[in-house]
Amino acid sequence: MTSKTIPMQRSALNPLIIPEDIVPSFSDWEVLGAFNAGVARYEDEIILLLRVAERPRQTDPAHVIVPLLAADGEDAGERSPITTVKLDKHHPELDFSDPRVIRNRAGKTLYLTSISHLRLARSRDGEHFTVDEHPSVWPEGAAERWGIEDPRITQIDDQYYITYSAVSEKGVAVGLLSTPDFQAFRREGLILAPTNKDVVIFPEKIGGQYYMLHRPVPEGIGEPEMWIASSPDLKCWGNHQFLMGLRDGLWDEQRIGAGCIPIKTAQGWLVLYHGADRSNRYCMGAALLDLEQPQRVIARMREPILVPEAEYERSGFFGGVVFACGAVVKGQEATMYYGVSDDSMASVTFDLASVLDQLQPPD
Structure with a gap:
């Protein structure tokens, strides 16, 4: 259960954005999800940079149609073309049990069931959002053939830097975008090779x-755990160090x-x-990291x-998921925007002090 000593105020309007609020990129497509948005404050608005997952409408009950960028879709400045693959639902070597991916019987992911792009939503009050009718950032090039996902937005001076997952048959890499105004986006290239994410x-x-x-x-040796790295220029990253790991028997025992x-807080x-x-x-x-040595974990919460x-968090496209990519802070109050069930967006507001009070020294 959520800690009883941390009051968490979910918005009464949750979910704030649902797939039906999104205009598909193509007339014969359907939107499966608008979720896992990067969050920023720009001028007098709250910005959500949504991950929009979509696919061709599925009209043949015996087959699944999966989209991906065409192999020749490399030209910057134009929306890269889409191709599709038609798969037999009864093929003995294919596993369709996970609605997000299609695997072979050995467990290897062969395709995603949708392709994602990034799309802007804006709000003046933080609850009523207007979503753009067209994609803001479309996948591009070989490293993004299966889509771009789960952005995070960091403001540094007058620029906003956006990290995101670049997905292809080669794995999940990490890309970087920059923008001064959420109108023009500059691709800064890949900053981490596969397989990596959650940057x-x-x-x-x-x-x-x-x-x-x-x-x-990691494959074979190691676990999906959190690391820290540094850079002189936001593009070349090194000094990689393990930060914190999984905890057997707790809520974060499988991946973090x-x-x-x-x-940034005083603590x-x-x-x-x-x-x-x-x-x-x-x-x-x-968790809490040292202000001057962020590779040092000061404290960590045992309960979520x-x-x-x-x-809306327990049922949906992939139920039982709350997944945040950003928050806005005003004074001592934080509003965290989070994806629910891999299909919609919600928000929750809480007092930062109440979270800090529950942190404990790591084991």
Whole structure:
């Protein structure tokens, strides 16, 4: 259960954005999800940069049609063309049990069931959002053939830097975008090779260096745990160090990853992160890092601050998921925007002090 000593006020309007609010990119497509949005404050608006997952409408009950970028879709400045693959639902070597992916019988992911792009939503009050009718950032090039996902937005001076997952048959890499105004987006290239994800960049330099949290996914040896790295220029990252790991028997025993951009407090950098247990239930929790040595974990919460309890969090495209990519802070109050059930967006507001009070020294 969510900690009883941390009042969490879900918006009465939740879910704030649902798939039906999104205009599909093509007339014969359907939107499966508008979720896991990067969050920023720009001028007098709250910005959500949504991950929009969509696919061709499925009209043949015997087959699944999956979309991906065409192999020749490399030209910048134009929307890269889409191709599709038709798969037999009764093929003995294919596994369709997970609605998000199609695997072979050995467990290898062969395709995603949708392709994602990034799309802007705006609000003046933080609850009523207007969603753009067209994509803001469309996948592009070989490293993004299966889509772009789960952005995080860090403001540094007058620029906004957006990390995102670049997905292809080669794995999940990490890309970087920049924008001054959420109208024009500049591609800064890939900053981490596959397989890595859940990258958040700290909002200021520490000791003359930029810092990021990231989550490599080892094969064979190791676990999907949280690391930290530094950079002189936001593009070349090194000095990678293990930060914190899984905890057997707790809510974050299966995988963890950074969620929101670290929040600077007098006590340290507050990191709101997601964790999953062995039943694939995703919750949000918190940790505290040293202000001057962010590679040092000061404290960590044993219980999550947010668990999938509401109906819209427990049921949906992939139920039992709360997954945040950003928050806005006003004084001592934080509003965290989070994806629910891999299909919609919601928000929850809480007092930062109540979270900090529940943090404990790590085991």
